[in-house]
Amino acid sequence: MIKLLFVDDQAVTLRFLENCFGDADRYEIVGSLIQAEIADLWCERKKPDAIFLDIQTKEKATNGLEMAKRIKEKFPQIKILLMTGFDEISYIPRAREIGVDAFLLKSYPEERFVQILQEVVYEGRMVFPEENNQIPVEEGQTPLTEREIEVLRLICQDHSNKEIADSLYVTESTVKRHVESLLRKTGKSGRAGLVAYAIAGGWINPNI
Structure with missing residues (x-):
């Protein structure tokens, strides 16, 4: 029972x-x-x-x-x-x-x-739906990492690179590299494009 x-x-x-x-x-x-x-x-x-x-x-x-x-x-x-x-x-x-x-x-x-x-x-298994729910990337690009997804979520919440770095306990230069990787993998040209792509696609809910 x-x-x-x-x-x-x-x-x-x-x-x-x-x-x-x-x-x-x-x-x-x-x-x-x-x-x-x-x-x-x-x-x-x-x-x-x-x-x-x-x-x-x-x-x-x-x-x-x-x-x-x-x-x-x-x-x-x-x-x-x-x-x-x-x-x-x-x-x-x-x-x-x-x-x-x-x-x-x-x-x-x-x-x-x-x-x-x-x-x-x-x-006693832990069950997460990662394989079936990847955020789409450009052809030939590798899937987003968990850290990149976390950075993307914080970008969608309008956090600056410094705020993201403080939240994740990493350097601003590390965050900048993650942002550059996100732009390359998604084919977007800036943070606004990332936000629109992630939210409109239903991949990120910025309210949590």
Whole structure:
């Protein structure tokens, strides 16, 4: 029996998860929450084995990544499966750093949700969708690295090279090299082009 907690501010997603894991012989749903800010308190009270957590809620104070970090610090044994409705992967480096166990797109079918939960809980695997969700690059160029994706996300949030360097604990010259690599790989001529490309394509959500 796997005890599950669901956290998402969209009722349709909560219903989807409840349908996915409605087998009472295999799963116990200990809560379906619309507020991420109380998820850690619910974990303390209900002690779930795994939590499906939306990466972005309407709350300004607490998003899914922040709550995932708090839960992992307090309850490292709980498996955290982050969900996003955006087909983008710029969150993955931070999710890995926090210790998130899986990263799911809400567009996945029910059977994929069930499969990933089984892999995480019973096989101890960490499941991330990197191979199927690369940001497109120019023909002949290598895929963007996780660090380049992180730099691109910060560019989309209107950070300067110095601010990016401070955030990532690297030098400004290192950031400049990453930016030059991003421009070369995407075929864009400047930062504005990078931002438009990443956001319009749905690869980067600058609000997280």
